[in-house]
Amino acid sequence: MAKPHHWDHLHAAQTAPVNAAYTTTMTLTDKPIPRAAGWHILGAGAMGCLWACAMARQDERQAMGSPQVSLLLRDQEALAGYPGQVICSDMEHPLSIPAVAIAGADDQTPLQIHNLLVTTKAQDTLTAVASVANHLSTTSRIVLLQNGLKIQQQLTRLYGAERVFCVSTSHGAWLKAPFDVVHAGNGDAWLGQLDATGTCSRARLQSLRQLLPAEQLNVHIDHDIGARLWRKLAINCAINALTVIHDCRNGELLQIPEARQSLSRLCDEICKVLQAIPEAPPMGDLWTQVQHVLHVTAANVSSTLQDIRRGRHSEIDHLNGYLCELASAQHMPCPVNRAVLQQMRVLESRAIQAHSPTGSERPRQSSPHRSTDRQ
Ligand SMILES: NC(=O)c1ccc[n+]([C@@H]2O[C@H](COP(=O)([O-])OP(=O)(O)OC[C@H]3O[C@@H](n4cnc5c(N)ncnc54)[C@H](OP(=O)(O)O)[C@@H]3O)[C@@H](O)[C@H]2O)c1
Known part of the structure; x- marks a missing residue:
């Protein structure tokens, strides 16, 4: 299979002109989010691939032209191993999704992240988000999909309650092979904000939900996501x-x-x-x-x-x-x-x-098991 990855894909995903609002000091508000803002997914494992495919499929359906979603891969080695497409058991054909390596991105590319979906494991999340911090602006939204609550609380404190969103999901997914995800259990996803108060948060959640594959992944708003x-x-x-x-x-x-x-x-x-x-x-x-x-x-x-x-x-x-x-x-x-x-x-x-013979090497992913914690 050809490997049409690298920076071109990033640019393809960002051909829409950056809205001037993003370059000013405007703080996060309840203003509608321009559709062209697109998504970057950090953590191309089971959940990351599932959400990337659902987003790319939504873009296809809405005739958005090039996908408005890109994968953020750890480094150039990970990028070199990316076939340029993600396979999802829900879809009849693989979806071409752009990808970019985080390491080295600073100097070589004007990577600007407007909407970041973080699908790393909880223990990797702080480091992963820090690795793209230079590419976030004061208006970038960070959506966290981790198990647990500590990381959501930490990042909400770090980046501010207005910018950080949490998703809790009962979907189940596992990787048959890298970038080949099995959607093993169809479930729901609830989107909310910790410390959400008042109508501003309601409007923020509504406008963000419109950017997510809400139908495909059954995304609901939960005004009490903390509970x-x-x-x-x-x-x-x-x-x-x-x-x-x-x-x-x-x-x-x-x-x-x-x-x-x-x-x-x-x-x-x-x-x-x-x-x-x-x-x-x-x-x-x-x-x-x-x-x-x-x-x-x-x-x-x-x-x-x-x-x-x-x-x-x-x-x-x-x-x-x-x-x-x-x-x-x-x-x-x-x-x-x-x-x-x-x-x-x-x-x-x-x-x-x-x-691992050394006891320290990080094994790469791929799971033979079907099921997950789907509460
Ligand atoms: N899978 C499910 O069914 C499910 C259901 C509900 C909730 N969740 C939650 O969703 C989260 C993700 O789970 P998952 O099953 O998708 O995990 P996963 O398959 O292990 O995927 C995590 C991905 O993050 C990548 N990653 C880690 N650190 C990174 C970094 N610094 N930069 C770039 N990429 C990085 C990993 O790459 P490497 O492989 O190179 O480390 C891996 O591809 C977890 O908190 C989990 O509890 C999962």
Whole structure:
């Protein structure tokens, strides 16, 4: 296959003249966003490829000419390996999507990012966003799609509540091969802002939703995305690490007596910690919610277990790790979560070593598993 990648694609994606508003000191407002502003996707893994294809397909349908979405790849090596197209199981044909390497972009290209969708894992997100910070303006929007909540809070503080958006999704996707994504579970996506207040935020969310493939990926606006992310965090803290410790699918946690006991103790402790956090919503009966999720996703392999089986770093520091940090900040003990976190760290480092002779190399992606945490 030809490799029509490199800078030309970036320029193709940016042929629309940059709106003067973006070059001034205008702050983010509720003004309509020009369609031509386009998207850059940072993190061309399963979710990044899924969203890129949905965006490119939307552009095709709206006869936008060249795609208004580009992938931001880590470096020139990653760019050299990019075939110029992304395959998605939902679409009959591969979609040509421009790509650009971040490293080295500063000097060689006038890369200007108006709308950034970040689809890296939580633990990679700060570094990834920092690597494109020079290409963001004061009006650029940053949309975060990570599991957890810590990164969303950090970036909202760093870039301002008006510019940072969060997406929580129940879509499931995995990579058959690089840039070849399987949309394994059709779900929904909820778009919101932390600290969202008043009509300004409502208008901002509405106009941003219009730029997203809202129909294709069932994107809804959630004016209380914080509550949704807290609940998902609580459920993931209860389930994910235990699936690694017991090396099992979600549903099996209810059948293994020891796992079931740990689940119930974790739920108790998570509720107690979150009760002490003023921003966290009431959790209600977490144990019942967790059992429901485990029934609905019984056959799923949690994302944390998938990471461990592939010898990759998991998002555990942004799940139980974050919960332990929250407990420490409240001077609360949280022995059950701490024990789980410690076990996870041991299992994670063993898995990484087992997949790499040096124990430090970052294995490249591709997952044989179908399922994800689709709560
Ligand atoms: N997949 C799902 O079904 C699903 C469902 C719900 C939520 N989520 C959440 O969505 C997020 C992304 O998940 P995913 O499954 O799409 O992960 P993934 O397949 O591992 O993709 C992450 C991508 O980010 C890239 N990346 C990391 N650091 C980078 C950097 N500095 N610059 C450029 N690219 C960088 C990785 O490249 P390398 O491979 O080179 O490291 C990888 O391609 C996670 O927080 C996950 O919890 C996923």
